[in-house]
Amino acid sequence: MPPDTEAIAEQVFVALADPSRRSILAVLASGGPATATDLADRLPITRQAIAKHLALLTDAGLVIPEQGERRRVRYRLHSAPMQVAQQFLAALARDWDGPLAALKDHLEGTS
């Protein structure tokens, strides 16, 4: 399998393992792009901690900094890495055992 797929997914899972980063991503997902100040107003996290988390999330490609109003940097959620991680979750969540057992029951039970 391509190594970068796993590296991307790992960064997503590392990012999501921290409750503060989950809440930052949740705010961006529900409310759209926001500045570090906006996030500090909305979350029980210090401005410094938010800046640190935003730097990590930017490195992971999960948020993209862009120029906002009055030259303030605002952060926008970038969904592509999430979709890579989601593929892995899909492999884990795919249930073939259930349907195959149902197929066996269907054929053998009705004979």
Add this chain to the structure above:
Amino acid sequence: MGFPDRIERTVEIAHPPAKVWAALTTAEGLGTWFGNQASIDLRPGGEAEMKWDEGHKAQMRVERVEEPEIFGFTWNIYGLPDDDPRRTYVEFTLEPAGAGTRLTVVESGFSQLPDEAHRVAVDGNTKGWAAELGELIEYLDAA
């Protein structure tokens, strides 16, 4: 060991391949053991669909039809948006085993990277929404 790209299962069924084949490739069969309702156009490139009573559905594209040995289709990756171009490939292989059938299912393609086209599509969508919202604002401002 990384995440799985493919899932493989084998099951022994006490019925000949012809009967298993019918269960896998007919609307009646698929709509009984797999989905709650199904339709299928059984030819390479044909469309198939399964619906579940809870409300979700799966759209498949038939890829391989080699009666009664190989039946393959692609479908969307579970959990990804319907318009995501990535698909996994599911292949059923039926082998006679005594009076019954050894049925193997392989689903592969979980570890595809989103390609450039995909990135463009995603970015296009994001821009598309911004543009739509911009148009809405203009429409409301003009009213």
